[in-house]
Amino acid sequence: MLPLLHLFGLTIQTPLLAVLLGMTLGLMLIARLATERGLKGNELFDAGFYGLIAGVLGARAGYVVANFAAYGREPLSALIPSTTALLPETGWLCGIVFAAIYLWRKHLFSPDLPDLIAPGIAVFAMGMALGSFFSGDSFGIPAQLPWSIYLWGEWRHPVQLYEAAGLAAILVALLYLLRRRVPEGVVALAFVGLYGGLRALIDATRAGVPTLFGLRITQLAGVAAAVAALWLIMELYAGRTSAARVQTDAGSLSEAPPVKTGEP
Amino acid sequence: MWTWYTRPGGAAGSDIIAAAARIGSAAPDITLDTLDGKTISIAALKGKAVVLNYWASWCPPCRAEMGALNEVYRDYRERGVVILGVNQMEPAATAAAFVHQQKLQFPIALDIDGQATRLYRVSALPTTYFIDRNGVIRDIIYGGPMTRPLIESKVNALLAH
Structure with a gap:
């Protein structure tokens, strides 16, 4: 935890710096991806x-x-x-x-705008997670592990770093999907689903999360987001498959020889 | 299954948080001598809204915000607000001369050995903690100088809790 950094006579609030850095890098990534697509x-x-x-x-x-x-x-x-x-x-x-x-x-x-924005949001969320690490917020439950961090009087899971690392992996996956020919909206939905899954997984080690029926709300919301995103991605693929089939059928009909009607 | 197995208080561990100098936690208790020879502690101030301000006379933003703190103390003390200035590791005579010069009315405690500073993880001056009537830290302001409206808005939020 390092909420303040003293550099050259200046006192810098590191959480704010991490968030602003994440936001700027996220915007730069969005701009670059858009330019690559001719936007x-x-x-x-x-x-x-x-x-x-x-x-x-x-x-x-x-x-x-x-x-x-x-x-x-x-x-x-x-x-x-x-x-x-x-x-x-x-x-x-x-x-x-x-x-x-x-x-x-x-x-x-444009229809692919959400897909271009999703990787930028992942970078911004990484900045938020690192900001929480520096401020000591959103901290983990006590744990005696070789990589535990000492925070608020106890050795704890570095859950903020788990989140940042998970988001880095998600970012790589999103950039891979963007370079493949996936239906519009799949990259954005993949971000929602993967981030939901990540939170459902790692928030098991996060302290102080509000609960619903004894379960952490963020884990429940994460599972719901992952399931919803998966279902919508399947719908998008099903829609593309049926559209392609209709197009193929239409193409084969137009190419079919004219049906001869009875001639005298 | 995962969310159930890892639920708070379940097999994976507990969520108990001790008193800590962070927003949302109980304010760590400190007991210090004041300039007028009394003893003051955070635990004894439970039931009052407390503005805990760490300062030193050599710190320009600390000096700049003392007037605003004094005014807020004057206007809000009847409503159960205590402003407690904690002088960081200066001789009592230095702190007393500064208090006299600034005509400060709120209590000033002396952190001679820096123990209260370490307990509250103060790494820059001024640092101000806003503690509600239940002894929970509701806000922290690193640096300064704070304006009177800023202090007043935070104090109003404490009184609303």
Whole structure:
């Protein structure tokens, strides 16, 4: 755990750094994959970047509005940057809405957009997992293993590192699928399914997760996401197979010799 | 099967978390001498909202936020809010001179040997912990200076818990 890093007289919040790094690298990957497919990668990067800025401003504005009783007397203090005076809900809302409007105005929506975004989200999630490792959040249950980490007074599973490593493997799988001719939507669904499976597996070693009927909610949600994604992938493949069959049948009909009708 | 076998408290282990200087955990107890010769502890402040501020007189952002902390203490002390400044390993005379110069009204504790600093894993100054009436840490602010509205918003959140 290393929440603060002192470098050249600066104090850097390592969790925030990891998240921002994950977000930037994720956006760069999306832009590169889009460019490889002949799409406007730079504009996709811009959509994410402007969405990030809108998200930060939205989170800050949301916090100030929610605490107007405190900020009303000194409204200028709302302009002072602070990483702890943010409202995540308004931040996510503003960021997503702004990025969506930008994509729509620039005509960047395409059927394979979710497939291109999925690997970028995997990289961003890796940044989040590493951020949790640095801050000591989302920590593991006690365990005496050669690779256990000492955190909060006990030796524990480094579940944040399990998650980051699992996401790295998922990223490799997604990039492999992107280079194969899979139906549109399969890569995005594969991310949902694989990440769901990963959480169902590793959250067995995560402490402090809320439970439902005695079972961890994140594990249950992970299993549900994996099953749903698998079912949808099978549907996509079934749809493509039947479409190909219809096309083949139509082709054989058009190529068939004209049926002779009875001639006098 | 896996989710059932690995359920909390099941075969794979327990989820019990001890007191720790992290958001969501019980605040570790510290007992320190104050500048006015009394003793103060986190355990004794249970039932009150506590703002635990680690500072030192040589630290510019610490100095910059003392006025805001003083104002919030003045306005919220009647509502059950305690601001406890913990001076990090300075001589009592140095801390006292600073308190006198800044006209601070809230209690100041002395962490002479740095034990409270180590227990709360303070690695930068100022660091401020917001502890609710049940003794649970609800927020941590690394660095500063904090503005009055920021402190007030965090204190209001503590009182709402």
